[in-house]
Amino acid sequence: MNITKTQVDDLNAIVTVAITKEDYSDKVEKVLADYRKNASIPGFRKGAVPMSLIQKQYGKAVLLDEVNKILQSSLNDYLVAEKLDILGNPLPKVTEDFNWDAEDLSFDFELGLAPQFSVDLTAKNNVTKFNVVADEKMLNDQVDRIAKQYGKLISKDKVEEGFDVVGTFTNEEKGINASANFGLDIFANKKVAKAFIGKKVGDVVAIETKGLFDDDHKLMDYLKVSHDDVHGLDITVNFTIEEINATEKAELNQELFDKLFGAGVVSSVEDLKAKIKEDAEAQFAQQADQKFLNDVTEFLIETTKFDLPAAFLKKWIQNTGETPLTAEQAEEEYAKSEKGLRFQLIEGKVMAENNLQITFEDLKAHTADLIKKQMAQFGQLNPSEDEINGIVARVMSNQDEVKRLSEQVMSEKMLGLYKEKVKAKTKEVNYEQFIKEMYGE
Structure with a gap:
């Protein structure tokens, strides 16, 4: 057997696998001999069927199967040995007049090669890292919400100012059917609020959505x-x-504070605000980190220039599925997947150049941390180490979960690297401003 590579250009190559009769003949003969032992053909005793008949009936199929096994094994070994970084899988070049009766066989495979490029994390960019703060208005609103939430509800016959209403928004054309509970002060359009005054249970209020809220995102x-x-x-x-x-709002006293946060954790309204601020800004930081990660990714995709073996990839997409696609369908699929492929290559390059790896201990620690947080949400604040380790072991026995958790760990590592190396400007905003920034408005 002989394997050679012909470089077509920087992104494409042809690998030729030349197989001689000595490479496959023994394997084919062994398979046919086994067939002969077990063949059941009328007119012949089992095991006594002439080899010429076995050869005639099964020879070509066995030859194709054994040669295919040799090709797959030898081609994979060659790609590994030569350290060829390919995209997709090798595509066999179809030869219409291929002669399977020849003793020596030669097969060509097309390869799409990964491009060579560099990623500059320190390049000038337009990325902003947001520091999202809980401002005084938000804190006061949250304190008021808590007082209302734990206050006493008094059912009323008709709507007056300061009352809350519970009901359902509907619009058949847009498929809207949404339950809601709100006070009339949510509306930017004060005429809408006035339209509720005097209404009773069962009444329907028609509302125009244009200009309904001070921020259209509240429609979501x-x-x-x-x-x-x-x-x-x-x-x-x-x-x-x-x-x-x-x-009737609840009194903001020690009894309520202890009920919400545990004995002695909060002892005043100022402590309550500080606690709300701490919890809210921790959540905001996670959202800001995700936006930063997404924005850096977009920046790298836009500014890291390299070519792809597009013609090869379209052909590979066209032929790789259970049902072959048309050239037009393959073109559409390639257009949809090109950005994702570029990101995968960039991410792989960043990981390799910065030695970002996921160890078993990384994965175990991340999983344990997630489990502790989940248990804390259900009031289990001090689980034993054995209990945590047992749950971790069960979770990590599921390959799908391991894949999902591995992606989370790598995202955290990428985020840490970007924070260290990407020279982004920082901007402090409140949550409403951040939402507008996040959606590009």
Whole structure:
């Protein structure tokens, strides 16, 4: 056997695998001999079928199968030995007049080669790292929400200022059917708030969505519509009133503080605000980190220039599935996947150049941390180490979970690297400003 590579260009190559009769003849003969032992053909005793008949009936199929095994094994070994970084899988070149009766056989395979490029994390960029703070307005709103949430609800017959209403927004055309509970002060359009005054349970209030809130994104929360639909949404929704409530706010005292946070953790309204600020900003930091990670990724994809073996990849996409695609379908699939492929190559390069690796201990520690946080949410604040280790072992026995967790760990490592090396400007914003920045408005 002889394997050679012909370089077509920087991104394409042809590998030729030349197989001689000595490479496959013994294997073919052994398989045919086994067939003969077990063949059951009318007119012959089992095991006494002439080899010429076995050869005639099964010879070509066995030859094709054994040669294919040799090709797969030898080609894979060659790619590993030569350390060829390929995209997709080798594609056999089809030869219409291929002669399977020849003793020596030669096969050509097309390769799409990964491009050579560099990634500069320190390059000038337009990325912003946001520091999202819980401002005083937000803290006061949250304190007021807590006082209402743990206050006493008093059912009322008709709507007055300061009351809350419970009901359902509907619009058949847009498929809206969203339950909601709110006070009338949520509306930027004060005419809408006035339209509720005097209404009773069962009444329906027609509401125009245009200009309804001070921020169109709130339509996502109250009407459950997508971000793509909220901007400029100009429809009429009906709100059917199901409950009318007045709230006698809870007293912000030690009993309530202990109920919410445990004995002695919070002892004043100022402590309460500090606790809310701490918890909120921890969540904001996670969202800001994710945006930073996404923005750096987009920046690297846009600025890291390299060519791909596009023609090869389209051909590979066309032929790799269970059902072959048309050239037009393969073109569409390639267009959809090209950006993702570029990101994979860039990510792989960054990982290799910065020696980012996931160890078993990394994965175990990450999984244990997630489990502790989940258990804390259900009031299990001090689980034993044995208990945690047992759950970790069960989780890590699931390969799908290991893959998902590995991706999370690598994202954290990439985030840490970007924070260290990417020279982004920082900007402090409140949460409403951050939401606008996140959606590009």
